[in-house]
Amino acid sequence: MDDLDAFIAGLPKAELHLHIEGSLEPEQMFEFARRNGVAIPFDTVEAVRAAYAFSNLQDFLDIYYAGAAVLRTEADFRDLALAYFERAAADGVRHAEIFFDPQTHTHRGIAFGTVAEGLLAGMAEAETRLGVTSQLILCFLRHLDEADAFKTLAEAEPWLDRIAGIGLDSSELGHPPSKFARVFSAAVEKGLKRVAHAGEEGPAAYVHEALDLLGIDRLDHGNRSLDDPVLVTRLARTGMTLTVCPLSNVKLCNVPAIDAHPIDRMLALGLRATVNSDDPAYFGGYIGENYRAVARGRGLDKGQLAMLARNSFLGSFLPDDAVATHCAAIDAWLAEAA
Numbered sequence: 450m451d452d453l454d455a456f457i458a459g460l461p462k463a464e465l466h467l468h469i470e471g472s473l474e475p476e477q478m479f480e481f482a483r484r485n486g487v488a489i490p491f492d493t494v495e496a497v498r499a500a501y502a503f504s505n506l507q508d509f510l511d512i513y514y515a516g517a518a519v520l521r522t523e524a525d526f527r528d529l530a531l532a533y534f535e536r537a538a539a540d541g542v543r544h545a546e547i548f549f550d551p552q553t554h555t556h557r558g559i560a561f562g563t564v565a566e567g568l569l570a571g572m573a574e575a576e577t578r579l580g581v582t583s584q585l586i587l588c589f590l591r592h593l594d595e596a597d598a599f600k601t602l603a604e605a606e607p608w609l610d611r612i613a614g615i616g617l618d619s620s621e622l623g624h625p626p627s628k629f630a631r632v633f634s635a636a637v638e639k640g641l642k643r644v645a646h647a648g649e650e651g652p653a654a655y656v657h658e659a660l661d662l663l664g665i666d667r668l669d670h671g672n673r674s675l676d677d678p679v680l681v682t683r684l685a686r687t688g689m690t691l692t693v694c695p696l697s698n699v700k701l702c703n704v705p706a707i708d709a710h711p712i713d714r715m716l717a718l719g720l721r722a723t724v725n726s727d728d729p730a731y732f733g734g735y736i737g738e739n740y741r742a743v744a745r746g747r748g749l750d751k752g753q754l755a756m757l758a759r760n761s762f763l764g765s766f767l768p769d770d771a772v773a774t775h776c777a778a779i780d781a782w783l784a785e786a787a
């Protein structure tokens with residue numbers, strides 16, 4: 450491991466944009482398929498990996514939803530979460546706020562509670578065994594309708610004291626944030642935080658909508674905000690956190706190559722950008738791989754990498770005292786590396 454890789458591995462960081470279903474590795478897909486007696490349309494792990502060539506978000510989503518079909522029991526969700534936390538801990542993650550897509554499972558007849566209890570069990574075990582804290586964010590699938598989102602929020606009611614917030618994901622184009630304004634209003638009355646994918650493939654106007662109509666606390670992706678200087682100013686002045694996912698952006702062809710990624714431009718514009726993995730099993734790497742990719746591709750120095758890590762705690766839903774402790778650990782690591 451060279452000096453930069455060692456610095457990145459030891460840099461305390463939070464992951465704020467991770468779809469737990471997107472951490473399903475092909476090996477696990479086979480294991481879960483076997484133990485649940487579910488057929489999958491692939492013969493080998495290599496054939497699965499070979500299918501991961503995407504030209505846009507929808508290409509990926511079609512495969513991602515099909516892959517999730519192997520997840521059936523509470524143990525599957527627990528094992529999936531634990532496997533993610535083990536990889537994240539090895540990458541220096543101290544805290545993670547993870548997304549899950551309940552509708553992907555309830556629409557297949559899996560109870561909301563099976564998913565939630567399994568994930569919560571994995572999260573609790575990760576905290577005791579690995580020292581990684583975490584929170585859960587329930588994402589609504591935006592290609593489905595508002596009524597389905599309301600139904601899902603009602604199903605979540607018994608678990609809401611253990612769910613930090615709600616999010617919005619899936620096919621962005623044609624499904625603007627405005628479609629879910631009323632669900633997000635209902636969620637805020639229940640004390641939930643609000644995040645949304647916006648400006649991943651969709652226009653800057655969708656980011657404005659997410660701010661104005663959903664009242665988001667955090668912006669997932671947000672790359673297309675760079676098309677709109679007034680929006681950039683608004684995001685910078687309000688200290689809005691952007692959960693940027695570099696390898697995902699390249700894999701889904703939203704950025705032509707990693708050396709053209711705008712992560713350092715975002716920082717230079719005063720945006721509170723963070724680095725995250727999105728769907729690491731599908732996009733070529735976990736959070737450490739994303740940091741290494743932008744560090745090399747954009748020539749980031751240790752100060753910039755530490756800023757990205759500090760932003761991840763500042764943008765988290767952790768209480769101030771925990772954020773202060775994590776930021777002090779970053780400063781100590783930076784001082785040691787100097």
Ligand SMILES: Nc1ncnc2[nH]cnc12
Pocket residue numbers: 468471506513618619620646649697727728
């Ligand atoms: N990158 C992404 N964009 C939108 N929805 C998603 N669901 C999982 N990954 C996603």
Ligand SMILES: [Zn+2]
Pocket residue numbers: 466468618646669727
């Ligand atoms: Zn995402």
